[in-house]
Amino acid sequence: MTDRAPQASADTILPAGDPTPPVLAVKARSQWRDVWDQFRSHRGAMASLVFLIAMILFVLAGPLVWRLDPTALDIRNKDLRPIVNALWGAEKVSWAHPMGTDNLGRDLMAQIMQGGRISLAVGAAAMILSIVIGTFVGVIAGYFNRLDGLLMRLTDLFLALPLLPLLLVMMLLFRDPLRAAFGPEQGIFILIVAGIGITSWMHTARIVRGDVLALKEREYVLAARSIGTPSRRIITRHLLPNVLSPILVSATLGLATAIITESALSFLGLGFPPDFPTWGKILADSVPRMTAFPERVIWPGLAISLTVLAVNYIGDGLRDALDPRIRGL
Numbered sequence: 001m002t003d004r005a006p007q008a009s010a011d012t013i014l015p016a017g018d019p020t021p022p023v024l025a026v027k028a029r030s031q032w033r034d035v036w037d038q039f040r041s042h043r044g045a046m047a048s049l050v051f052l053i054a055m056i057l058f059v060l061a062g063p064l065v066w067r068l069d070p071t072a073l074d075i076r077n078k079d080l081r082p083i084v085n086a087l088w089g090a091e092k093v094s095w096a097h098p099m100g101t102d103n104l105g106r107d108l109m110a111q112i113m114q115g116g117r118i119s120l121a122v123g124a125a126a127m128i129l130s131i132v133i134g135t136f137v138g139v140i141a142g143y144f145n146r147l148d149g150l151l152m153r154l155t156d157l158f159l160a161l162p163l164l165p166l167l168l169v170m171m172l173l174f175r176d177p178l179r180a181a182f183g184p185e186q187g188i189f190i191l192i193v194a195g196i197g198i199t200s201w202m203h204t205a206r207i208v209r210g211d212v213l214a215l216k217e218r219e220y221v222l223a224a225r226s227i228g229t230p231s232r233r234i235i236t237r238h239l240l241p242n243v244l245s246p247i248l249v250s251a252t253l254g255l256a257t258a259i260i261t262e263s264a265l266s267f268l269g270l271g272f273p274p275d276f277p278t279w280g281k282i283l284a285d286s287v288p289r290m291t292a293f294p295e296r297v298i299w300p301g302l303a304i305s306l307t308v309l310a311v312n313y314i315g316d317g318l319r320d321a322l323d324p325r326i327r328g329l
Contacts, residue, residue, distance in 0.1 A: 045317020
């Protein structure tokens with residue numbers, strides 16, 4: 001009879017002293033789950049995200065509840081004070097206008113909502129345009145050596161231009177043709193978005209170019225190039241996904257910059273028409289009577305400042321969350 005070692009079956013019980021360690025099934029974690037966990041640990045970024053979502057809901061869904069026309073004139077109810085002024089004994093206070101009214105009787109809360117929609121829309125559109133241009137220039141300059149010098153000198157040229165005077169010149173030159181072609185509101189919207197986007201892509205281009213210069217020498221990119229993978233496929237499949245982190249951080253900073261720039265143009269009177277409120281325009285209209293009615297400056301000023309601060313904190317949290325060294329991976 002041939003001796004054979006006994007084979008373990010499904011109900012074989014290992015002895016208590018068996019040194020074989022048990023095999024534990026480890027569930028794979030998503031990379032974006034790790035990013036979200038790290039982002040949640042940044043208290044300032046989370047608080048800013050909550051505030052930004054609340055502000056977006058306020059300016060988008062608020063008019064569905066607060067149905068007053070922001071441009072409607074009501075001379076009988078002009079110069080009403082906010083309801084918080086009742087704590088100091090203010091007499092001209094009305095619950096129908098919680099934030100008060102201006103010197104023409106227009107409701108300030110309705111104007112803040114309308115101005116917020118325009119300011120956030122301009123900021124988001126200009127940020128997207130600048131990110132697209134900056135990413136395209138940065139990737140092309142970093143990947144193709146023969147175009148690097150030309151594109152970087154072009155970037156240096158745009159960086160040397162003074163931003164605000166250039167925007168003022170663009171507004172003066174193209175405002176009337178675009179108004180005639182697209183209407184007073186749409187034409188100015190296109191002009192402001194194009195002006196801010198074209199003059200704010202340079203920092204994104206420099207950041208993306210630096211990352212692409214390092215990534216294109218990695219082994220997986222060299223292997224893809226050695227088997228004849230087209231440059232377009234290498235860029236879209238291997239380079240762009242790996243430069244997504246700095247692009248997202250740059251997008252948040254670009255949104256804040258676009259909101260401030262649009263507010264500055266409206267404050268100078270070169271933005272939207274006078275009867276089309278934005279946060280900067282409301283601030284500019286409140287300056288002449290700032291001493292008598294300081295709250296008219298406080299409301300749009302707080303909206304601009306807190307929104308920009310929240311976006312900057314979100315960018316700071318994204319920068320930490322998207323860094324693998326900080327996540328401990």
